[in-house]
Amino acid sequence: MASAPSSSSPGSTGAAGARGIHLPDTARELVKILVAGPFGVGKTTLIDSVSEIRPLHTEEHLSEASARVDDLAGVRDKTTTTVAIDFGRISLGGGVVLYLFGTPGQERFRSLWADIAYGALGALVLVDTRRIDDSFDVLGLVEETGLPYAVALNTFPDSRPYTEEQLRRSLDLEAGTPMVTCDARDTNSSIDALLALVQHLIARNRPETR
Amino acid sequence: MTGRRGGRPLVPAYLSTGGVARPSRNSLERLSVLTGGGGPEPAGLPAAQHALLDVLDGGSLTVVETAALLELPVSAVRVLAAELIDQGLVSARPPIPVAALPAPDLLKRVADGLRALKQ
Numbered sequence: 001m002a003s004a005p006s007s008s009s010p011g012s013t014g015a016a017g018a019r020g021i022h023l024p025d026t027a028r029e030l031v032k033i034l035v036a037g038p039f040g041v042g043k044t045t046l047i048d049s050v051s052e053i054r055p056l057h058t059e060e061h062l063s064e065a066s067a068r069v070d071d072l073a074g075v076r077d078k079t080t081t082t083v084a085i086d087f088g089r090i091s092l093g094g095g096v097v098l099y100l101f102g103t104p105g106q107e108r109f110r111s112l113w114a115d116i117a118y119g120a121l122g123a124l125v126l127v128d129t130r131r132i133d134d135s136f137d138v139l140g141l142v143e144e145t146g147l148p149y150a151v152a153l154n155t156f157p158d159s160r161p162y163t164e165e166q167l168r169r170s171l172d173l174e175a176g177t178p179m180v181t182c183d184a185r186d187t188n189s190s191i192d193a194l195l196a197l198v199q200h201l202i203a204r205n206r207p208e209t210r
Numbered sequence: 211m212t213g214r215r216g217g218r219p220l221v222p223a224y225l226s227t228g229g230v231a232r233p234s235r236n237s238l239e240r241l242s243v244l245t246g247g248g249g250p251e252p253a254g255l256p257a258a259q260h261a262l263l264d265v266l267d268g269g270s271l272t273v274v275e276t277a278a279l280l281e282l283p284v285s286a287v288r289v290l291a292a293e294l295i296d297q298g299l300v301s302a303r304p305p306i307p308v309a310a311l312p313a314p315d316l317l318k319r320v321a322d323g324l325r326a327l328k329q
């Protein structure tokens with residue numbers, strides 16, 4: 001909703017538009033994490049707060065399979081439903097580049113979801129506790145895809161103070177799923193939420209030593 | 211509140227697509243890295259292919275970044291890039307070099323990198 005697809009650097013992109021966003025020569029391992037959640041939960045805000053490139057987005061046909069090659073030359077079918085998917089990039093040193101994909105979770109995005117999730121390390125699922133039900137679709141998709149995930153609760157001024165136990169129960173979280181609170185507008189807070197996910201991924205991968 | 215559980219497993223759309231939008235190489239992921247400079251641009255290249263070569267002038271980009279800059283859906287860039295790869299004008303590599311797999315300390319390096327970003 002917040003995105004204005006065609007207002008930023010239309011057609012004029014070319015080499016000049018790309019300058020400054022090319023990958024560093026040192027980039028070697030490119031990994032991605034999904035930042036998932038319903039509209040308005042704070043996905044774009046979180047990605048912007050940690051991204052090193054100006055936030056970019058793609059316009060995706062809701063049914064990728066029906067996208068036609070004829071659309072490519074710029075003849076776009078105006079009746080096709082599209083959704084803007086934002087993403088950000090963070091160079092982490094040592095040749096690792098992390099991409100964050102803001103991924104809406106509604107059922108109707110199912111095929112698009114599968115494509116974006118392909119190869120992802122995991123998902124950070126943002127939840128607005130004022131409308132918990134809105135997160136069910138996305139949690140369902142994450143679990144179906146088999147993506148490991150952590151939950152970040154974005155608190156808004158009028159959020160009610162639920163207990164952790166209440167939230168875990170209403171979200172029906174898989175046992176051991178990390179749940180943290182997060183202010184997506186704050187860089188450090190967003191990084192901490194991502195770290196909670198990555199620590200969880202590391203712990204899952206560790207061979208049992210007990 | 212268990213209603214959201216269950217369902218069928220997901221297959222990446224572009225691997226299951228039988229239509230026109232399927233690239234000639236279905237190995238192109240969103241984070242596959244495209245590099246241009248594969249030779250002089252032939253005359254009469256379609257505008258969309260020319261535009262793609264143009265954004266790769268000066269460095270490599272992922273498929274998804276290319277799509278964002280060209281304002282095209284990722285599915286479209288997959289097709290365009292595959293055509294250019296077939297012509298030897300663009301090369302592509304997977305997000306993580308096959309030679310680097312498995313990358314056991316990758317997650318740890320992601321965590322270390324994130325920690326280092328904190329202000």
Ligand SMILES: Nc1nc2c(ncn2[C@@H]2O[C@H](COP(=O)(O)OP(=O)(O)O)[C@@H](O)[C@H]2O)c(=O)[nH]1
Pocket residue numbers: 002037038039040041042043044045046102154155156157182183184185
């Ligand atoms: N108080 C508060 N507001 C937030 C937070 N994250 C996002 N917002 C605000 O919520 C609105 C929607 O956020 P946005 O990132 O566009 O949501 P998206 O649709 O998931 O991408 C914006 O006005 C943000 O400033 C948060 O953690 N705390």
Ligand SMILES: [Mg+2]
Pocket residue numbers: 002040043044045086102
């Ligand atoms: Mg958004």
